[in-house]
Amino acid sequence: MRYFIITLGILILGVVLIAGRRGDLSRNRPMQIFPDMKRQAKLRPQTANGFFPNGFSxxxxxxxxxxxxxxxTVGGRAVYSFEDAPVNTGRQTGSTNFIALNPFPITGGFLARxxxxxxxxxxxxxxRTGEGTGIxxxxxxxxxxxxxHDKRIVEFTDGEIFHVISQGKGxxxxxxxxxxxxxxxxITGYLRALQLSRLGSVDDLAPELRAKLQ
Ligand code: HEC
Incomplete structure (x- = not known):
């Protein structure tokens, strides 16, 4: 019986020592046996320090x-790549809705690119024609x-196409x-041109081109 009580006591002590203070907050620093590079001499930003001649850290x-x-430069404004801006995400700022139109002006050079x-x-x-029959x-x-040229993809907004190019799909x-x-x-602009080439009619041509065709 005596041994049983001693063993039980040791067991209880062990459990308390191992698990007893889990979740407690402590203001003491944890003991670091291998501190590696966690603590090191360094300059904190925006403080006075004599290391540099002008005394700033x-x-x-x-x-x-x-x-x-x-x-x-988009619409006369400078946009950085980290900004949540339509040109970076294809979505309206602060929302998951795709933007309808390409934020860049569609020019001949832009489409050639x-x-x-x-x-x-x-x-x-x-x-090359977008039909899904590549090599x-x-x-x-x-x-x-x-x-x-699927109806579903033709109906995508420009923002959605940009999103698929950026993030992929399936x-x-x-x-x-x-x-x-x-x-x-x-690419989004050029893909629109490819799609339009299937959907356009003779009436979409400029008059002089239409005359040439007839
Ligand atoms: C390695 C092959 C491959 C390349 C390269 C590739 N795609 Fe795709 N793309 C696919 C496949 C496969 C699907 C169908 C994905 C699915 O629905 O699972 C697809 C789907 C799409 C879709 C439809 C997405 C949807 O919601 O159904 C669009 C739009 C698209 N691709 C555009 C592009 C554009 C633009 C490029 C060039 C930047 C490109 N893809 C390059 C293989 C490719």
Whole structure:
């Protein structure tokens, strides 16, 4: 009996020692047996410090420093890549709704750039005309590639297409890390032109072109 009580006592003590103070807050620093580099001599920002001649811990960047990135100019405003802006996300700021229209002006040069990028990045699967009959489909590497002339995809807004290019969809990977933001919008513009080429009528042509056709 005596041994039983002693064993029980040791057991209770063990449980209390191991689990007894879990969840308690302590103002003491935890004991660090291997502190590694958790504590080190460093300058805190915006404080006085004698290390630099001017006595500030924070220093201006050296002269000639080049900014890590240039902002995009969209609608006369500078937009940085970290901003929650329609040009970066394809969505209205602070919402999940896709924007209707391409934020860049659609010019001939812009579409030519879109064509070049589309033929590099999209044509291997979707084909140069967007029908989903690229080389990966032909050799059987991809079973089902979306036909970009499907009514459902034609009805996408520009923002939604940009979103698919950036984030991918199903087995299609996202291209945000490979294609720069303006190029993704150029592809979006070019894809719209491809879709329109199937849907347009003779009446959409300029008069002189229409005359040539007839
Ligand atoms: C490696 C092959 C591949 C490449 C490259 C590729 N796609 Fe796709 N894409 C697919 C496949 C497969 C689907 C169908 C995905 C699904 O529904 O699971 C698809 C779907 C889509 C859709 C429809 C998404 C939806 O909601 O149904 C769009 C739009 C699209 N791709 C645009 C593009 C554009 C633009 C590019 C070039 C930047 C591109 N894709 C490059 C394979 C590819």
């Amino acid at each position: 924070s220093q201006l960047p050296p002269e000639g420093t080049i900014a890590q990135e240039q902002p995009l 879109g064509e070049r990028e589309f033929n590099i990045y999209c044509a291997p699967c979707h084909g 990966t489909k032909k050799i059987g590497a991809m079973a089902v590639v979306a036909n970009l 087995v299609m990977q996202g291209y945000a890390s490979q294609i720069a933001v303006p190029d993704r919008w150029a």
